[in-house]
Amino acid sequence: MADVISCNCYSSLAASKWINPRIPTKGSSFLGTLKSSSWWNRQFLSKCRSQRHVQCQLQNGQKGRSFSLKESALSIVLAAGLITGMPSLDWSPNAYAASPALPDLSVLISGPPIKDPGALLRYAVPINNKAIREVQKPLEDISESLKIAGVKALDSVERNLRQASRSLKQGKTLIISGLAEAKKDHGVELLDKLEVGMEELQQIVEDRNRDAVAPKHKELLQYVGDVEEDMVDGFPYEVPEEYQSMPLLKGRAAVDMKVKVKHNPNLEECVFHIVLDGYNAPVTAGNFVDLVQRHFYDGMEIQRADGFVIQTGDPGGPAEGFIDPSTEKTRTIPLEIMVDGDKAPVYGATLEELGLYKAQTKIPFNAFGTMAMARDEFENNSASSQVFWLLKESELTPSNANILDGRYAVFGYVTENEDFLADLKVGDVVESIQVVSGLDNLVNPSYKIAG
Template sequence: MASYISCPSLFTPRPTNPKFKFHQIRFSPAQPHLNFRQFRAKCCRIEHFNDKQKNKGFSWKECAISIALAFGFVTGVPTLGVPNHANAASMFDLAVLISGPPIKDPEALLRYALPVDNKAIREVQKPLEDINDSLKLAGVKALDSVERNVRQASRALKQGKKMIISGLAESKKDHGQESIDKLEVGMDELQQIVEDRNRDAVAPKQKELLQYVSGVEEDMVDGFPYEVPEEYQTMPLLKGRAAVDMKVKVKDNPNLEECVFRIVLDGYNAPVTAGNFVDLVERHFYDGMEIQRADGFVVQTGDPEGPAEGFIDPGTEKTRTVPLEIMVKGEKAPFYGATLEELGLYKAQTMLPFNAFGTMAMARDEFENNSASSQIFWLLKESELTPSNANILDGRYAVFGYVTENEDYLADLKVGDVIESIQVVSGIDNLVNPSYKIAG
């Protein structure tokens, strides 16, 4: 009896359905042990046939991505209904077929997502971030590599200092200059740590320096860079960044009773989505709510008690919904109401990709792009094999933040664990049109 495996077609538009079109590949009893090369050939022949019909070429990179997803990276996506279950399957190591490893560090993703175009500060940032890879080396090679990173960053800071200072917003120049001064001092301290061969002290100092870099880059942003579409301008909007602490009471776990997760919300790239969330946080909407899905793929919550699947605005007595909101690299403002697939932007890169463990996004009805309300989820996978917009989530669900502290503990959460509180710890001044301040 023949068996089948589904091979996802990433490049076949589905205007009414955000899920992939799946082709079935037949395996007969005569070839029960079809090898990887044969499978790749079958999968790519199907894709090549589709592309010939569209008069387009097909790359081996795209085929590799299709194969990776075919082996079941996920079989369920976050929706408002919650009961989906995702089964993570073993995957071939296809990294060699895909150029460039994805950035998986949430704080690095947030730095690159800032609306900043200053080459000099990026040249300082990159070698400092590369210290993570250097520390993975064994023995003295690690510190030798770190030393090269530090020298490169120091040289870039010295050569590009004038350009960095000139890139600071006028109203933030004093604070930015202070961060630059601290960065220079810290770089010398890190150099001394390396010379003393104190490996354990490298990572904490690196984190400190990258915080200064983040501060400098944020001080380069002068105001909010674009206008939100008129139809959304009266909604709660986060025009900048904010951070919240989410305290979760964990049940039936001898190793973890409670945990506080720091989450950075990005209103530069998702002002409507992030603004809606901060507004709900200030209403204490999530306080006391249980985790409603925890299946190894995502952690999800936000479905209130009763028949409603989202937040009922007491002012209108209707469910408040927010549009699908996706910012793409190279664009000045987000796209609203359509997936990138529906827009034909198959190779576009999202500014906030699903690369990091703890990526935070809005759940929605899979057939209604603008149906998100209060249900949120955190991804429990990293983008090991696929670059941005080449998996089943990028460009289809609105990312609006990342867990930056204690994200690893997300995997320990279970259905029934309770969110004791979510509190805004910074950036509340960036929220405009806060509905929680309106009586009722």
């Protein structure tokens, strides 16, 4: 089971404890690395729902701390200096001299980052079709418009909707040309539904029916996401030969995770809908789906719930991961990170170790409920079965510039009921995890061999 790492940092200006970093890992303590101030400085410089409705059963209807911008930026930078990832592989004097003299604070406070899990998944589809993205962008922006109180939001919604409608009309031919041949008929049908849906949303706005906007907006974005997936023609790259025989998810899949809550008077059980992204993490997602099909997680308790992450997957006993019955050894998978702009993931190394200090990951730790693999802190390729879901802590995990991106393998997001993750506690039970779509995208499924 992962160690909980606690480091107290005292400000020279106000000698009070203000930060408690905790890293989601399995294995040995991280504290042994906290010895070299030069190493701290190096790290400091290096990188400062789907349509279905899934209900949670509530017994009651009941369903932080705030920082100034300056305080938050300072906390983030110092936290990054304290606990960012593993040391770089390159310790040469020249490599150290190449580090910038000052941290790039703009990386930490630039934005606004995308935090919606559905939007993150849509933008992570491996396509290069500008026309559909020009339809998607104003539709995504409606989410921000809806944060405005009352019917005043509708004026902004209408502007975004008109822009999206105009982009669809002008770019429809280019969008259709970008559809995979085998999926073209389905894609065209979706585009027709999208056009009709936009007209319906326009009428909703004209009627000033704010309550009807959100569900129709969600429907339109679902159409856009499905059209984008219809543009993917086969799997977009070759997985390295050494991993080709492992369970691989070559596309997307979705699972429902049902959790029985033992110690929360406000929540009895909840079903979390999770979308797994095999386009950007085929080995990691494939390993998880294979374990789900083996019912590995069914009946397992939540083993960590500390306000930072929710974690499970430790089978108990001396093993810290899944023991493959065919080999009687722990099955491990490599660290797998997709860099935004790259065509294939990098394996076995953190982005920091590769010198990619400012690179953005394609599926980042931006959203509440981001799902990733836990691993040993000093062994990149040690992940097996332990998984965690991030509960955002602003001073440690700001979206687009946090201490986890590029160091842990993200492979999905909770897209329904993610807010209830924060209500889970150690000892709550994962009653079941079931694949509800995309199982046909799993190749080399070892669970079939094992029966």
